[in-house]
Amino acid sequence: MMKVLSAHTPCWNDVAHTTLNLYVTFEDTKDSLGEIIFTASPNDPESHGRDLFDRAVALEFGDIAEPGVDMIKSNVLLQRAELTAVTNSVIEKLQADVNILQDSVELEIATDKEIAALATKKVSLSAWKKYRVLLSRVQEQEGFPTVVEWPEAPGE
Known part of the structure; x- marks a missing residue:
């Protein structure tokens, strides 16, 4: 130490x-x-x-000051950037899955399982895109940056 x-x-x-x-x-x-x-x-x-x-x-070094608005804003924006990066990764994977499934449908070689999966993947992709948009609007919230209501991430 x-x-x-x-x-x-x-x-x-x-x-x-x-x-x-x-x-x-x-x-x-x-x-x-x-x-x-x-x-x-x-x-x-x-x-x-x-x-x-x-x-x-334990206050050994004096009283602990509360963070300033700039520090809070910086931390909130950093958290949003981290959540957005994860979201972008999920969206990219879902989009790739949808593209392959759509190809199989367009080529008339899709199995029943692939047709069902396509509908499910599209719903999931849409939910993640909506989540990404809501994340992008965090700083427009009333009370930002000290009060933030984070959108709920969709299930994968």
Whole structure:
């Protein structure tokens, strides 16, 4: 575990208080990096990250400031980007499946199973496209970025 020489000015990264930033000087990097902004989390894979989070929550480094609107907005947009990337991947796979099934129907070589699957895949594709559109509208919501109602992802 890295030894902490000093830490101060903790600030939450989100309104859910899942991670926080604070200024930290580590003994091993004091000469090369000096004081750095460190993100601490209770789920940090490194023990010093979990320890810093616990100590900060115990107010050892002073009161923890609430995140500013810019930080909240940045985190919400990052979350939306992650959800959109997953959604795009699902849509791409479904579209490829639909294309193959449509080919089999157009070529009049589709099995009954493929015909049934085509209808199901189209419904699923449509639901995922709708979800993607709703994700793109998150920042248009009243109260954004501090209040966000995330659309529910369709089942796969």
